[in-house]
Amino acid sequence: MTSSEAAVIGRKKALSATGLGIGIYLLIDMIMETRGDFGNGILFFFAGIFNIPFLAIMAILFSMTYFLGGRAGNGIIINNRSFLLIAVTYALLITLAIISVPLIAGLTMGAFQPGNYVERIVIPPVRIFISLLVIWLWTAYRIKAAKPR
Numbered sequence: 682m683t684s685s686e687a688a689v690i691g692r693k694k695a696l697s698a699t700g701l702g703i704g705i706y707l708l709i710d711m712i713m714e715t716r717g718d719f720g721n722g723i724l725f726f727f728a729g730i731f732n733i734p735f736l737a738i739m740a741i742l743f744s745m746t747y748f749l750g751g752r753a754g755n756g757i758i759i760n761n762r763s764f765l766l767i768a769v770t771y772a773l774l775i776t777l778a779i780i781s782v783p784l785i786a787g788l789t790m791g792a793f794q795p796g797n798y799v800e801r802i803v804i805p806p807v808r809i810f811i812s813l814l815v816i817w818l819w820t821a822y823r824i825k826a827a828k829p830r
Contacts, residue, residue, distance in 0.1 A: 682758060682759070682829055684755055684759055687754040687755050687757075687758035687759050688750075688751035688752075688754045688755055689751075689754070690754045690758065690824060690827050691750040691751050691752070691753045691754020691755065691757070691758070691820075691824050692747055692750040692751050692754065693750075694750065694754075694820050694823045694824050694827065695746045695747070695749065695750025695753060695817075695820045695824075696743070696746055696747060696750060698816050698817075698819050698820040698823070699742065699743065699746045699816055699820075702812065702815075702816045703739070703742070706812070707730065710726065710729070710730075711723075711726050714726040714729070734782060734783065734786065737782055738779050738782055741775075741778050741779055741782065742775060742779060745774070745775050745778055746775065749771045749774065749775070750820070752771075753767050753771060753817075753820065753821060753824055754824055757821060757824045757825050757828065758824065758825075758827070758828045764818075764821035764822060764824065764825045765818070765821070767817075767821050768814065768817035768818045768820070768821040769814065769817075771817050772810060772813040772814040772816070772817040773810065775813050776806060776809050776810040776813055779809055780805070780806045780809065
C-alpha cells in the first residue's frame with residue numbers, strides 16, 4: 682500500500698467519524714432545545730448553529746480532521762505507530778485549535794467576566810477533549826483495522 686492510499690483511508694475514516702459525532706451532538710442539542718416550546722426551541726437551535734463562531738469552529742474541526750486523518754493513515758498503516766498515541770495526540774491538537782477561537786474572541790472583545798472559573802473556562806475544553814478522544818480512538822482503531830495484513 683502506498684502512502685497516498687493510506688492517507689485517503691485515514692481521511693475517509695476520520696471525516697466519517699467526525700461527521701457522525703457532530704450529527705449526534707446536533708441531534709442531542711436540538712432535542713434539548715425544543716423540549717419546552719418547539720417553535721422557539723427550533724429558532725434558538727438554528728440561531729445557535731448558524732452563527733460565525735460556531736461555523737468557524739466547524740471549519741477548524743473538519744479541516745484539521747482532514748489533514749490529521751491523512752497523517753493518521755500514514756502513521757498507523759505505513760509507519761506502524763500506536764493508534765492510541767495518535768488518537769490522544771490528534772484529539773489534543775484539535776481541542777487546542779478549537780478553544781483558541783473563543784479564547785481569542787474573549788480576549789479581544791473583553792468578554793471574560795468574573796464568575797465561576799471552573800464552569801466557564803475549564804469544563805468546556807475538557808468536554809471537547811473527551812468527545813474528540815472518543816471520536817479519534819474509534820477512527821484510529823478503524824484505520825488500524827483497515828490495514829492490509
